[in-house]
Amino acid sequence: MAKDTTIASIESLSIAWSPQDSPWRQSAFVKVTTADGTIGYGEASPMNGGHHSLQIINDMAALLVGCDMFDQAVHYDRLLHKFIKLGPEGAVTGALAAIDIALWDAKGKVLGLPIYKMLGGAWRTEIPFYASIGGNAERSADDVVRVVKARLKSEAPAAIKIRWDGDRSRQDVDIPGDIAKAKAVRDLVGHGFPLAFDANNQYSVGGAIRVGRALEDLGYIWFEEPVQHYNVRAMGEVAQRLDITVSAAEQTYTPQALVDIINAGVRMVQPDIIKMGGITGLMQCAAICFAHGVELVPHQTQPVIGHLANLHVLATLMHQTKPAEYADSSGRMDVGFANPPKPQDGKFTLPSGPGLGLEVRETELKKRLR
Known part of the structure; x- marks a missing residue:
């Protein structure tokens, strides 16, 4: 029936x-x-x-x-x-x-x-992740090293991204201090380990170029949102003047806007599945990136529903050039799900159940409704 x-x-x-x-x-x-x-x-x-x-x-x-x-x-x-x-x-x-x-x-x-089957099938169902570590604008270099070391020990990620998460209304606040923190993390992990630096829009064009060149010397693999996201021309200028890969588009919400930032010169884009239209929207982004020869490395900070939806899309991409983002490892949402995604040996394994493959504990969600 x-x-x-x-x-x-x-x-x-x-x-x-x-x-x-x-x-x-x-x-x-x-x-x-x-x-x-x-x-x-x-x-x-x-x-x-x-x-x-x-x-x-x-x-x-x-x-x-x-x-x-x-x-x-x-x-x-x-x-x-x-x-x-x-x-x-x-x-x-x-x-x-x-x-x-x-x-x-x-x-x-x-x-x-599973969703990845409906999208055409998976190239992989085990997806490596990078630990996305925020709050570093206010930390000392020693404290940044401490939190990075803890994530390395608890998760064994394939890469690390350090995020600043500072005041976007101020620019170039402490460029020497920022570079010192980046160097301290490089010294911790050694020269072969993949590192990324997320400025969270906190530099001028000149400041971004100064920091970007230091990151190049330190062997960082990408420099994320160095200038204000809405200044597409400036983002493209920084991307074209640096050798390090500059990424952007976490705060891009339509396919048309994604094309604009690619046309400006950005060659790695990071739209977020729960910000710009879900699975349908992100698959549109994947087609655009494939057509333009641009890397798609989606931004994603939510550890359960958004994270799994993102992994289903990433599984279908032929050229997955970078690990998936994993930001919130606190487990604070786990109570709402019978099988929340958990990292193991630096990667996530996609569930094979139908849809997202997620078992929701509705009783637990209802207790927490606001």
Whole structure:
């Protein structure tokens, strides 16, 4: 008997994993249920707790209930253009991402297939990761070394990225100190270990070139978002004047904007699956990158739903040039899932179950609703 794949309900879920979580620390999930009871889960960007995307999801839900979930591409474009005057960048594409991932999850469960199979198959189901370590703008060089050493010991990652996460309204605050921290980490890991440096948009063009040349001497493999993300011309200038690979596009939300940053001269791009349209959006990015000969190394900081969705896409890419990002290793979200993804020997193994392959503990999520 054929299943009824009509969308029966779409629920936006604001999850606080701890009673102490501030609104900005919460997760933004979406739950899609079909008429036959199939359930799919997705996730929106957690910026400001994802509350803006959740409100838009509530508005989008009214337009999707009663529709067939397999008309997903039509729904995607219709919703984007219905809400386009709200952005379309940021909260709108985050809302679309959550719904899109949930629909892919539900479709996989109906068909009995993991998402990577529905996307055409996996080149690999074991995916190496890099440990993404934030908060280094305020740390001393010794403290940066301490936190890097701890992640190396606990996770055995394939690479390390040190992030600054500082005040984006200030530029070139402590260039000698930043270079000293980069050198201290290189001294810790030795010259053969892959390292990356994420400036989080904190340099002027001149400052970025100065830091980038130091990173080249230290053997770092990429330099992420050295200048403000919205200054596409400046990002391209830095990329073209340095030998180190300059990456950007974590804060790029549409395929058209991705083409603009590639045309500016950036040759490694990092769109985020839960910021710019979900699995459908990231697959569009993959096609663009393939056509332009550009590396696709998606940004991704959320450790469960967003992380698994990202891994399903990465599994399908023929040329996976860099490891996947793994930022939050705290395990604080694990309580909500029976089989949260866990790193082992520097890599993640994709689950073979249908959809995302994730078993959600709905009772635990309900306890944490806000």
